[in-house]
Amino acid sequence: MSQILHVTINGLQKKLSIEPDELLLDVLRRDGYKGVKRGCKEGACGTCTILLNGKAVKSCIMLAAQAEGGEIITIEGIGTREKPHPIQQAFVDEGVVQCGYCIPGMILAAKNLLDNNPNPTEGEIKFALDGNLCRCTGYSGQIKAVLAAAEAIRGEK
Numbered sequence: 236m237s238q239i240l241h242v243t244i245n246g247l248q249k250k251l252s253i254e255p256d257e258l259l260l261d262v263l264r265r266d267g268y269k270g271v272k273r274g275c276k277e278g279a280c281g282t283c284t285i286l287l288n289g290k291a292v293k294s295c296i297m298l299a300a301q302a303e304g305g306e307i308i309t310i311e312g313i314g315t316r317e318k319p320h321p322i323q324q325a326f327v328d329e330g331v332v333q334c335g336y337c338i339p340g341m342i343l344a345a346k347n348l349l350d351n352n353p354n355p356t357e358g359e360i361k362f363a364l365d366g367n368l369c370r371c372t373g374y375s376g377q378i379k380a381v382l383a384a385a386e387a388i389r390g391e392k
Contacts, residue, residue: 236254236255237252237253237254238252238253238254238255238300239251239252239253240252240253240262240299240300240302240303241303241304242302242303242304242305242306242307243305243306243307244263244266244268244307244308244309244312245307245308245309245311245312246312249266251266251299253299253300255298255300256298257298257299257300258294258295258296258297258298258299259285259294259295259297259298259299259301259302260273260283260294260295260297261299262299263285263294263307263309268309268311270309270310270311270339271283271285271294271309271310271339272336272337272339272340273295274295274336274368275295276295277295277296278293278295278296278366279366279368280337280340280366280367280368281293281337281340281341281344281366281367281368282336282337282339282340282367282368283295283340284339284340284341284343284344284367285307285308285309285343286307286308286309286343286346286347287302287305287306287307288305288306289306289347289350290347291343291344291347291363293366308343308346309339309343310338310339310342310343313342313343313346320342320346321384321387321388322342322345322346322349322380322381322384323342324384324387325380325381325383325384325387326338326341326342326377326380326384328380328383329376329377329379329380329383330376331372331376331377331379331380333371333372334370334371336370337367337368337369337370337371340367341364341367341369341377344363344364344366344367345360345363345364345377345380345381345384347363348360348363348381349381349384349385349388353385353388353389354385354389355381355382355385357378357382360378360381360382361374361378363381364377364378364381
């Protein structure tokens with residue numbers, strides 16, 4: 236028995252047909268948001284990270300119905316090729332985008348941090364990115380990228 240989910244995704248109001256047991260990850264991907272990735276299906280890898288009402292959440296372990304009335308931001312909603320978000324640009328500049336599978340989740344986790352703390356310490360960045368796994372790189376580049384993005388956002392770079 237399907238129901239209607241009312242959400243705002245990347246600034247657009249949506250009415251999406253969902254099943255009561257459907258995961259938010261599946262609904263978002265079906266609606267075209269392919270930057271939300273399926274990884275572990277357990278909430279451990281971070282590839283499915285989105286921002287829901289300003290908080291980083293794992294969409295693979297959340298029922299779509301739980302997002303009713305919420306505001307969702309996916310990676311598609313924070314920058315473009317022509318005008319990337321400062322976090323996206325910093326990840327490119329630091330050379331930490333390899334296969335790219337983990338990057339949307341990491342960028343959204345970093346955005347969640349920087350939206351709440353524009354001057355984080357390295358330890359705070361590590362904590363914010365914890366739960367976002369990368370198989371291609373060490374994590375030092377991502378930490379440098381978040382520090383550089385923080386400087387750019389504060390207007391220091």
